[in-house]
Amino acid sequence: MSVSMEANWEGIRRIRQELGLLLEGYSPELRAATMMAATELLENAVKYGDAVAQSPQVEFELSLDPGVIQLKATNGCTAAEKVERLRSILDDLVAASDPEVLYLERIRQRSASVSGVPDSGLGLYRIAVEGGFDLAVTYTVGVVSVLASRSTR
Amino acid sequence: MNEHIYERNGLSWVVSRSSGQATIFWKGVADSRFPGPFLNPLTDEWGAKLSNVEVTVDLTQLEFMNSATVTPLINLLRRLDENGMPVRVVLLDVEWQRIHSNCMRAIARTLKNVQVERRSA
Numbered sequence A: 001m002s003v004s005m006e007a008n009w010e011g012i013r014r015i016r017q018e019l020g021l022l023l024e025g026y027s028p029e030l031r032a033a034t035m036m037a038a039t040e041l042l043e044n045a046v047k048y049g050d051a052v053a054q055s056p057q058v059e060f061e062l063s064l065d066p067g068v069i070q071l072k073a074t075n076g077c078t079a080a081e082k083v084e085r086l087r088s089i090l091d092d093l094v095a096a097s098d099p100e101v102l103y104l105e106r107i108r109q110r111s112a113s114v115s116g117v118p119d120s121g122l123g124l125y126r127i128a129v130e131g132g133f134d135l136a137v138t139y140t141v142g143v144v145s146v147l148a149s150r151s152t153r
Numbered sequence B: 001m002n003e004h005i006y007e008r009n010g011l012s013w014v015v016s017r018s019s020g021q022a023t024i025f026w027k028g029v030a031d032s033r034f035p036g037p038f039l040n041p042l043t044d045e046w047g048a049k050l051s052n053v054e055v056t057v058d059l060t061q062l063e064f065m066n067s068a069t070v071t072p073l074i075n076l077l078r079r080l081d082e083n084g085m086p087v088r089v090v091l092l093d094v095e096w097q098r099i100h101s102n103c104m105r106a107i108a109r110t111l112k113n114v115q116v117e118r119r120s121a
Helices: A008-020 A027-050 A080-095 A099-112 A122-131 B036-049 B065-080 B095-108
Strands: A001-004 A060-067 A068-076 A134-140 A143-153 B001-009 B010-019 B023-030 B056-063 B087-092 B114-119
Touching: A001 A008, A001 B095, A008 A027, A008 A060, A008 B114, A027 A060, A027 A068, A027 A122, A027 B056, A080 A122, A080 A143, A099 A122, A099 B095, A122 A134, A134 B036, B001 B036, B001 B087, B010 B036, B010 B095, B010 B114, B036 B065, B056 B065, B065 B087, B065 B095, B065 B114, B087 B095
Parallel strands: B023 B056, B056 B087, B087 B114
Antiparallel strands: A001 A060, A060 A068, A068 A143, A134 A143, B001 B010, B010 B023
16 A cells, blocks of 8 residues: 655555555554554644655555565655654664553653643654554655554464 | 533533432543543533532443543543542443543543442443
8 A cells, every 4th residue: 555645644544544454354453553554644644744856745565474564654754853852752662671661651741741742752652552553764855754564473 | 301512523421410429421432632622611610510419421332532531531520520529430341441540540540439440231
């Protein structure tokens, strides 16, 4: 499955529904985790992406190989600090001895804050901890891609 | 028993009241980019109105929730927790709601009066 979409929120629900249909033969847990992860990746791409010549739209890819499912969201990005923030979150997840503890801490921060912690990256923590996906980021000439992969078992 | 229904963009928020108890049902899909303007005023209104009753937050009919909705949901649970009355969060005991369940348990650990239950399908 490969989709190119304008950076608008309405398209995300449609892609999630299509994914749900596509994954009907898989376990309910994998299906729900994949739908959640795809939604969070696409929401980040729409929220933080910029239309650039190399990547005027948000691109989304799903690949299903034997035993492995991969999701990739690609968008333009003109602000280096956004990429650094993304890398920082992924580095924190990799370095954490227990990523769930890190996730709980982010939720606690939201719970303790009057208005929530903006741009807390909660969606990425959720993909990794709730969804069980490994995350990776690549950045080349104004285009950022986030790859989420996990076992289908 | 009386019932109040609020709806926006696929999400229904239903408050059902009877003497000494109330249930807030979340139904449908919570995937708004900016859920706060819909949900936070409801939290303010019903957090005050339900100050002396046991409240159940029923998520068994919630089909999907994005991370943007986590903050308004935390706000609701925190507001209800402040009332000092027991608050139950109920989810279905089926695999596809495990993701919501883990998230709710994580939130509940930060609050004094909130318990999470998984109900048989």
